[in-house]
Amino acid sequence: MSTPVPGTFGKTDKLDADGLGLLLHNGTLPSVWIPPGELRDERELPRTRMAFSKIRTALKNRMHATLAKYCLSLDTDSDIFTAKWRPQLLALLDRLPPETRRCMEQELELLELVQGQIGRLEARILERVRVTRTIQLIQSVPGPAEILSIVIDRELGSIDRFSCPKHFCGYAGMAPKVKGSGGKFHYGHMIKQSNNYLKWAFIEAANVVVRQRHHPNWQKKYVVQLYERTRQRKGHRSSSLTGRRCRRHDCTLPRRSDLLGVEEGRALPGAELQATGKGALNHPVQAGADPSLTWFL
Numbered sequence: 001m002s003t004p005v006p007g008t009f010g011k012t013d014k015l016d017a018d019g020l021g022l023l024l025h026n027g028t029l030p031s032v033w034i035p036p037g038e039l040r041d042e043r044e045l046p047r048t049r050m051a052f053s054k055i056r057t058a059l060k061n062r063m064h065a066t067l068a069k070y071c072l073s074l075d076t077d078s079d080i081f082t083a084k085w086r087p088q089l090l091a092l093l094d095r096l097p098p099e100t101r102r103c104m105e106q107e108l109e110l111l112e113l114v115q116g117q118i119g120r121l122e123a124r125i126l127e128r129v130r131v132t133r134t135i136q137l138i139q140s141v142p143g144p145a146e147i148l149s150i151v152i153d154r155e156l157g158s159i160d161r162f163s164c165p166k167h168f169c170g171y172a173g174m175a176p177k178v179k180g181s182g183g184k185f186h187y188g189h190m191i192k193q194s195n196n197y198l199k200w201a202f203i204e205a206a207n208v209v210v211r212q213r214h215h216p217n218w219q220k221k222y223v224v225q226l227y228e229r230t231r232q233r234k235g236h237r238s239s240s241l242t243g244r245r246c247r248r249h250d251c252t253l254p255r256r257s258d259l260l261g262v263e264e265g266r267a268l269p270g271a272e273l274q275a276t277g278k279g280a281l282n283h284p285v286q287a288g289a290d291p292s293l294t295w296f297l
Helices: 013-026 037-069 083-093 098-128 133-139 146-156 165-172 196-214 222-233
Strands: 176-181 184-190 273-275 293-295
Touching: 037 098, 037 146, 037 196, 083 098, 098 146, 133 146, 146 196, 165 196
Parallel strands: none
Antiparallel strands: 176 184, 273 293
């Protein structure tokens, strides 16, 4: 191996090893957190369930498209592939052409097999993963249930490996893309360079909250009542029943102050608003429609 000429750029294995050794000696070598072997093994359970869930969703979408092709549907907003709607679904299949009906029956049979495998995986996940204090804390917020809380806990590993909430948000893919030039910044979609499993879990948890808000009896949900009692113990006003109305849907939406906290990056109740601009106040104010109010995060 030839020695590079002094003053010129060279990249060899020897130079790379010297550079890494120097960084390691100075304590500036970036390190990567490697999860323990047991944790890596347990991650395969929820990850495999997620893969099977994608297959289940693909089958359902294909059968919905086949029914829509012949203008057939059930008058319900719930899942038509549950046992409750099985007689009505089979009646719709009888109205299809022979070969199309045969394909739908095979797809329905495959859907039942996939659903059975998902059920076995969920039972094994609940049996294998021990409920820890971290999982209980994750379940204390609206959204994550048993399976989602386990996914978040297994993919997270240890919260101590993140130096600040911003790093955790970037790892989870919850931070938007930022493009800035000349003092102007544009925020785009959520970043893709992240832990996709953890990102999926947070998105699903948010969808659960949205579905609960659209449910006619969402105020009677246990998690909603628990969340409301927690807010009252902390001295906040009751807001889950007095949120703003959604114009598009006839439902009550939570205020942003119900979901965000004053500490950056934490999903805690009780975010405060601070007036800015002309006539600004020196104390936090309540949420409102005044455009001069900005969130203090």
